[in-house]
Amino acid sequence: xxxxxxxxxxxxxxxxxxxxxxxxxxxxxxxxxxxxxxxxxxxxxxxxxxxxxxxxxxxxxxxxxxxxxxxxxxxxxxxxxxxxxxxxxxxxxxxxxxxxxxxxxxxxxxxxxxxxxxxxxxxxxxxxxxxxxxxxxxxxxxxxxxxxxxxxxxxxxxxxxxxxxxxxxxxxxxxxxxxxxxxxxxxxxxxxxxxxxxxxxxxxxxxxxxxxxxxxxxxxxxxxxxxxxxxxxxxxxxxxxxxxxxxxxxxxxxxxxxxxxxxxxxxxxxxxxxxxxxxxxxxxxxxxxxxxxxxxxxxxxxxxxxxxxxxxxxxxxxxxxxxxxx
Numbered sequence: 547x548x549x550x551x552x553x554x555x556x557x558x559x560x561x562x563x564x565x566x567x568x569x570x571x572x573x574x575x576x577x578x579x580x581x582x583x584x585x586x587x588x589x590x591x592x593x594x595x596x597x598x599x600x601x602x603x604x605x606x607x608x609x610x611x612x613x614x615x616x617x618x619x620x621x622x623x624x625x626x627x628x629x630x631x632x633x634x635x636x637x638x639x640x641x642x643x644x645x646x647x648x649x650x651x652x653x654x655x656x657x658x659x660x661x662x663x664x665x666x667x668x669x670x671x672x673x674x675x676x677x678x679x680x681x682x683x684x685x686x687x688x689x690x691x692x693x694x695x696x697x698x699x700x701x702x703x704x705x706x707x708x709x710x711x712x713x714x715x716x717x718x719x720x721x722x723x724x725x726x727x728x729x730x731x732x733x734x735x736x737x738x739x740x741x742x743x744x745x746x747x748x749x750x751x752x753x754x755x756x757x758x759x760x761x762x763x764x765x766x767x768x769x770x771x772x773x774x775x776x777x778x779x780x781x782x783x784x785x786x787x788x789x790x791x792x793x794x795x796x797x798x799x800x801x802x803x804x805x806x807x808x809x810x811x812x813x814x815x816x817x818x819x820x821x822x823x824x825x826x827x828x829x830x831x832x833x834x835x836x837x838x839x840x841x842x843x844x845x846x847x848x849x850x851x852x853x854x855x856x857x858x859x860x861x862x863x864x865x866x867x868x869x870x871x872x
Contacts, residue, residue: 556603564830581701583826587833604831611828612680613793618821619677620800621814628760638866646672646859651775662686663848666696668855674762675700675734694836695844699852704734708742725750730757731863766794
């Protein structure tokens with residue numbers, strides 16, 4: 547009973563600190579709220595010596611909240627909307643995602659990216675940023691510091707892409723569809739796509755978000771493929787790669803229900819906000835376990851790898867658009 551009470555202290559502290567990050571997020575609008583929670587956790591965890599007894603509670607929040615956040619992501623996916631993309635656009639997105647995942651495994655090994663940082667950054671870049679990393683982390687990373695570094699990297703490049711890509715696209719007079727495919731097919735988080743797309747026009751914003759949600763819908767099959775790519779030499783039975791964790795089964799179930807049963811926009815909006823809040827709580831707890839030393843070591847290579855894989859992603863997408871869409 548005493549151990550439970552002590553662990554609860556860590557839970558309460560992590561949640562309270564996340565609440566501070568969420569409130570600050572309303573004032574510091576230039577920084578992604580999820581990233582703000584991570585950075586605040588890293589700062590507090592390194593400046594103050596937290597009670598050792600709190601660590602299990604903090605670890606629990608970091609692990610479980612990551613998993614739960616995936617469920618709320620599913621409410622934004624409606625397969626009937628994605629079908630309106632047309633098969634050409636969807637096939638292009640699918641091929642690019644698969645190629646980026648293949649290159650992630652190859653390049654992470656070639657460049658000796660430390661721990662699981664390279665895998666997490668590549669998976670987050672290919673599919674949906676922080677949420678994709680949250681989905682993959684339990685199966686490939688026992689080190690929460692790697693998760694923290696990967697989240698920081700994809701948020702950093704997602705923000706840069708959100709600011710720079712609209713200016714580049716406008717300068718070169720890309721069509722609405724081409725701009726939508728480049729933004730929705732490359733930027734890391736749904737928020738990045740919305741910010742960049744609607745900055746250009748409402749039509750581009752709506753199309754880019756639909757394309758982005760098609761990438762998010764590939765989360766489960768992407769995880770199966772990535773599990774095979776990273777564990778194929780371990781001698782595991784092929785059935786092992788299809789044993790999805792409970793939160794991904796929940797993710798699939800919710801996407802099917804939302805696609806079949808008419809869901810009010812208010813419900814979807816509330817679910818989206820809840821997902822962001824829960825992911826912020828998880829990131830804050832993970833930040834509390836990240837040391838500055840490991841951040842400097844893994845962060846440098848993670849930033850280089852993140853830039854490389856983001857650049858490759860854009861090039862593949864651009865080539866696909868030039869060959870099959872233009």
